[in-house]
Amino acid sequence: MWQGSVDAPPTTRIAMLAPSMQPSERRVAEAIAADADAAIEWTAQEIADTVGVGRATVIRTAQTLGYDGYPQLRVALARERATAAPVQEDSADPTMLGALRGAVDRFAARLAHTVSAVTEETLSAFVNELDVSTRLLVAANGLSAPVGADLAMRLTSAGRPAEYVADTLGQQITASQLGAGSACLVVSGSGVNRASIDVITAARASGARVLAITSFPRSPVAEIADTVLVVAPINDSFRDELLYTSRAALMLVTESIVGLLVRTRGESATAAQVATLSVLGHSLTE
Known part of the structure; x- marks a missing residue:
């Protein structure tokens, strides 16, 4: 339902x-x-x-x-x-640039529905968990892995330290040691990635809260997690999601969530961002 x-x-x-x-x-x-x-x-x-x-x-x-x-x-x-916005017909332009423009137009037409399944109550609970957890592990595998790595870096830069472990076995080991008061945030577009499900199981067994971002509300990841943000898939079907996978919508939402956390934390998050900019400034050369 x-x-x-x-x-x-x-x-x-x-x-x-x-x-x-x-x-x-x-x-x-x-x-x-x-x-x-x-x-x-x-x-x-x-x-x-x-x-x-x-x-x-x-x-x-x-x-x-x-x-x-x-x-x-x-x-x-x-x-x-x-x-609905008028459906753009396939471009008559046979060039690569024409195909690229067509793909962007189709993506833009679906983008408005990206967060149509998200409620204020769930979003507030999600951001609050990020704010108050004593320790945070971000886990993602397969095509969602880059989204998870980016999210962990953005959270850390905003003053919310987050751990990211690329190895699937390492994720499970880290999750098993989280404990009460901690949180594990799993990003899984399909919601059926076996490695991600194992991480959730390990985190729950440790007493940690589990947050999830996925595109399918009745997937195993969504059903096991404590708080779930469901990001509507850009593609029209699960089959298309597997064949023509896009994680652009997930990336957009995760970036926005960090912005909401910064707004929630106020001055402490702003100070962390200033410190991050200082580090970045020193790393640049002429």
């Missing part, structure tokens, strides 16, 4: 929840995402006949996505289509 912000549009909810749906519900959700304009016009029975499932499955799919029923899902789809 959807537990994110009520403002999250239907297609964003589908992208995040479809991987964990029952096969029949996933078929309904994917059919809706593939042709939202048609889905607005269909009744529950019509979409059931189109997909080859029972009407009850269509209703359950709508409820899984956080709506009372299919009529409410249709209204939400209509609202999303009415407020």
Whole structure:
């Protein structure tokens, strides 16, 4: 069942929840995402006949996505289509620069929904955990590893010392020694990385709190963590997320979270940033 912000549009909810749906519900959700304009016009029975499932499955799919029923899902789809930015057609420019511009335009069109699943309560709890934890380990693996390394450096530069261990076994060893009062922040776009799940297990066993940033709210990482920020995937499906993985949205959110922590900490964070700038200044040459 959807537990994110009520403002999250239907297609964003589908992208995040479809991987964990029952096969029949996933078929309904994917059919809706593939042709939202048609889905607005269909009744529950019509979409059931189109997909080859029972009407009850269509209703359950709508409820899984956080709506009372299919009529409410249709209204939400209509609202999303009415407020969506015009879809840019593929550029007629056959050059590499044309392809690059097209990719950036498609990314920008989806960017507005990046934090549509985040609530004020969850975000406040997340930043507070970063602020008060006595020790912080940032763990990330696979394609999320660069995001984790960057986040740990930014947090440290803002006066919130954070540990980052690149080796997966080293992550687990460090997590197992955290203890109560500490926190482990795991960044996992897919939410199914085995090494990251092992780190969470070790951290929880030590008594530490677990924070997570992922794109799929019903993934193992999201379900095990204490506080989760769900960053909507830029791609339309879990399959696309695996094939054409982008961590740009995660990077944007992690950078913004550091900014929120700096605002929360006030003068102490500002002083740390000044000290960081001083170090950077001495490292530069003409």
